[in-house]
Amino acid sequence: MTHGLAPYRPASDEPPAERSFRESARLVTELRAVIPGGAHTYAKCDDQYPEHMAPVIVRGRGAHVWDVDGNEFIEYGSGLRSVILGHAHPRVNAAAMAAMDRGTNFVRPSVLELEAAEAMLSVLPRADMVKFAKNGSDVTTAAVRLARAVTGRDLVAICADQPFFSVDDWFIGAAAMPAGIPQAVRDLTVGFPFNDLPSLTALLDAHPGEVACVVLEAATAIDPAPGYFAGLRKLCDERGVLIVLDEMITGFRWALGGAQSVYDIDPDLSTFGKAIGNGFAVSALAGKREYMQRGGFDHGQERVFLLSTTHGAETHALAAAIAVVDEFKERPVPRHLAEIGSALRDGVRALASAYGIEKNLLVLGPPQNLVFATLDQDGERSQLFRTVFMEQLLLHGVLATSFVVSDALSENDVARTLQAVDAACAVYRRALEDGVERHLHGRPVRPALRPY
16 A cells, blocks of 8 residues: 555665664663653653664764764754754864863953953844843743833733743743643733734733733744734834844854844844854843843842843853854854755755655755654654654664754765665655554654643
């Protein structure tokens, strides 16, 4: 039974290199004994990977990583999109090590705090002030707190089409794992769809004078519709609502000035993380002076406890961020991301078409932020087929829960990835024909955020 699929050609006859995951599997068991879920980020847990095939990494260089079993992989989505220049980048590491050699944390601000702030603001012309922290949740939650203080309102409107904004209660209460968050807190967050101003207007009309801010990304899987952000700015100005733009993913990946520079967006507050430190722990809240100054004391209004963290301005992380900005200013990194991503996307789509599975294996998103979707015979998203596809990628030396590229990827890396995809497509095709269960080697992968 072929389900109407077109003929396919066989993958390369060359078998994959022998790969053992024995030591990784052993360490996964030990990790889960001492760390809830076995990792410090849910998206890194072993349930995101085929059973007994979740590599435990020992080192990385550029776009490649090596696990405890000695396997080498071409890696995508490096550091959950944070390692944008590649692992162990010489310029970034040298800057961080030089800063560490002079001390990492002091009782007063380091001169690097001024230098990093000036570097960040130099690429964000709509922002007047910036404050650093260690992760994206901290700065996005600080933006929400500031918006509530400025407006005197309690409700937060989040873009419900976008998956993640913070680990804090105001967001997780509206997510798929709200256990432990009081209902009263959950009720303070409401959702709206992306690219749909009438729906947001209706939401604000349903809560007149109650919404402090809208929180959304500029674009991840799809671009904003023409005029969307101009209309959003006008609507929020009319209703006294602040715009908080989450640039965790888009910041630097779309352009050095973030997606706001690409789409001409005028946010009140914007938040950055991930790529700005090339994997070092640094995030930033940037915004207009009239709002940001409420976190200081050069004003006569009630002060806002904006951000105050012991490790928020560690010198090595700020030095890394300065080095990343300098690298981006000297080289067109976003252009390379788009080019290498386009080559990968086009290659995967061509292979899927050759095997007649172009309606089942999809590559989605802009080239610098590609994800893949695995659909079954009925066109429904399938974790079973995702598992089959990922198993084959791993066996052929590709570590990928997405196809998000880094600047370190080479044309040869893409060619090797497409060889792995070729083999995976052959198995995917057979799984569509004779049943996916016959091609699974363990339990299927699972959504990262799920209640049970």
